[in-house]
Amino acid sequence: MDNRRAHQPPRAPAALPYSHSSPTLTSRTAPSPINGSSLSNESRTAPLAAPAERCTTCRKGVSGNEMQKGGDGHVFCRTCYAERFLPDCRRCRRKIEGGAVTSSDGKVAGKYHPKCFTCWECSASFAGSEFYVFDQRPYCQQHWHALNGSLCANPKCGSPIEGPCVSLVGEENGDHPEHFVCSTCSEPLPEHHFVVNGLPYCERHAQGPPPTARPRKAGQQEPAAARARKRQTIITRR
């Protein structure tokens, strides 16, 4: 009895390492023959031009740089991968393979190639990071104001108005206050102005030539002064 008890403890630990190591050995050795057979299969079919991998979508054989892997491990050729996973540039409609540009505040919709993120109208690149957004598209200052109807209506200026602005009643476009001038003498009209045929005039030039200087005929238009209405010049902000 004493002898048997003394022999039992060494036997138990000896059995444990063995039973543990046994499945480990099996699992390690099991893949070897599979690898071996698949390698030999490839080498046998290689003369028939069967590639190692095929594109999941178009079944074209792919290798090297042509091969792309989707997140789920599926293999694609470059074209099918781009078609399936890469975003379209909103400007040129082509796929974006490298870094894409988006607006951090989400005001510009979609993604762009860096070289395509320019004024939607004139393709001017943006100095620094400043650009304007209209209809979720990026624009330069000039073209944003053109779309917004906020370019100075004075034909000698035509530049963007960001700040004080004077508009004729009923007109969408306005002028810089310093460019809101008589259409004849270019005198500023800070207090009042007269409107003739949609243009601002000072009081003197709203009158037009004296009626005696223009022979009146039947059906002739009324003198400008009769249609000119005195209006207050109101400065708003753009």
Ligand SMILES: [Zn+2]
């Ligand atoms: Zn493909």
Ligand SMILES: [Zn+2]
């Ligand atoms: Zn593009």
Ligand SMILES: [Zn+2]
């Ligand atoms: Zn532009």
Ligand SMILES: [Zn+2]
């Ligand atoms: Zn102006």
Ligand SMILES: [Zn+2]
């Ligand atoms: Zn005038």
